[in-house]
Amino acid sequence: MSQISVSDFSFVWPGSSAAVLQNASLNVEAGERVMLRGPSGSGKSTLLAAISGVIDIPKRAVTVAGQDIGALPASKRDRFRADHMGLIFQVFNLVPWLSAVDNILLPCRFSKCRRDRIAGPLDNEAHRLMAAFGLKPDTLGAFQASTLSVGQQQRVAAARALIGAPEVILADEPTSALDPDTKDSFMQLLSQQAQDSGAALLMVSHDEGLDRHFDRVVEMSALSGVGAYQ
């Protein structure tokens, strides 16, 4: 089943004349890991915004986990995102004054759906994910997020995206702030965990060296999209 389905999607930012995306189409299956690559301004972030439901889009253009995103009103999209998507950003993923564990559990505060998918105490699941990402839950779990290193923060963010097993993981250049060694080990872990949870992973990046962690690499230009830079 296709978890993310973008078909014939065009988008123009309000107030701008040129289309960022034109007739873009993309499918990501459950359990599939796809890297979306393209230079800045090629519409990668716009596509992620459309999939995650932050911007208003037309109906029948983007479907996530069987739900037409364009058909939902803004408030439902927030709820839907909380229930079905995990997001990882480039930097500043964590609420600085919350502990690592509290950060990981944030989606569970807003989504009953994700809370319910966790068997057993929430803290145990957060600890399990921390351990899976190579973080010592007993020591680092209680640390305030702002005291963690950038590499640790990104792993906590990844654990947060995965908690409660959402259908879709969206990652927006999560490795760009990491040095080459940590980049690779981070991708290794993220890829592995995404596969284990059966989620569809869609990551945008302009990094060249990470291809081997993905099932498929799609160039932005191949979406039949017309980038704004052109």
Next chain:
Amino acid sequence: MKLVVQSVLNRRFVVSLTVFAIALSVALILSVERLRDSARTSFANSASGVDLIIAPRGNDVQILLATLFGVGSTGTGMSGDVVDLLKDMPGVAWTVPLMQGDNHKGFPVIGTSDAYFEHFKHSRGKALVFAQGTPFADPQSAVIGAEVAERLSYGLGTEIVNAHGAGSIALEVHDEAPFDVTGILARTNTAVDRMVFVSLQGFEAIHAEGKAHPADPLAALTQEDHAQNGDDNFVPVQINAAYVGLSNRTAVLGIQRAIATYTEDSLSAVMPNVALLQLWSITGTAESALRLMSLAVVVASMIGMVVMLSAALEARRREFAILRAVGASPRDVVVMIVAEALLVTASGILIGLLIFWSGILLAEPLLSAQFGVTLGGQSLNASETVLLLTILCFGALASLLPAWRVYRMTLADGLTTKL
């Protein structure tokens, strides 16, 4: 909600400053209101049992303050015969003569007769009650108010010496004529609590001898003998004022006319309630100004809170974007801001109440001793509760401004955290 608390804890320094500002303003406005209410009630209670005050011609308010509250003094004296004259007027139920001008360690000393304890009413018709002892037994007897007894730890039989003048600084001490405490009045929460009463004879004796022979011990002796031999219907040569109780309220006009046309002294007949209204109209402007100021302080502290919330918005932009990414809607973020404002305002009010209460605890003995004003304890009356709820609502309302900004901001920012 837990998020709000944690977020606030993270900014505890700035937040606690804001809470403190609100607390101070709340304490201030409560104190101003309470002080005003208590002063009025207390004054009205002190004045409630006397229908007319007859005194040498002067300002009504001055006469009222001097006689009922022992603050300041009336002008010159008037003839003691006035009391007899009044007694026989139609509609007059009772009269009480008053002599003033001395103090005992700052407490006003009143020379009067037993009629005072019999007729004087306070707090809507309550009579004076003796906690211990009895009225004047002889000219050297003194009766003291509850506050006096408590503050100076006096009991029955204590010997007291009065000083000339109204202030607490003893300019001239009548130590040659001490009084014995024979009675202590029960607490009334009015000015009576801080008064010292002595008999007319005793009061007159010390002054007569003082005036006539300041340094002649023999003369003093003869004067004292005369005083001690005085009978119950002693009429002093000069008195400062007289209270009049009416059996028929409509007699007021007749008495006032008689007083106005009395030729021997020029006199005033003051109705305490009317004089109180005059007093309030004088202090009203100052009261309003004080009230306005304390309201302004509350508004300023609220603005302070809005400033705090607004200033934090920019710094918290990232935080909001993250929360949105994990599923918070812009509405959730707005709720967080309003909840934070409510939390801050509510804690401010609570701490303000604590300050207010401790203020009452500290100020009550002082006010009670100085002015016979009691502050009415810890419980909040209806108007104070309404005031506090209004402040709380105002706090929530004021937070809508930053909340609206954050709503627009989160909508515009979306999930991107590019700063």
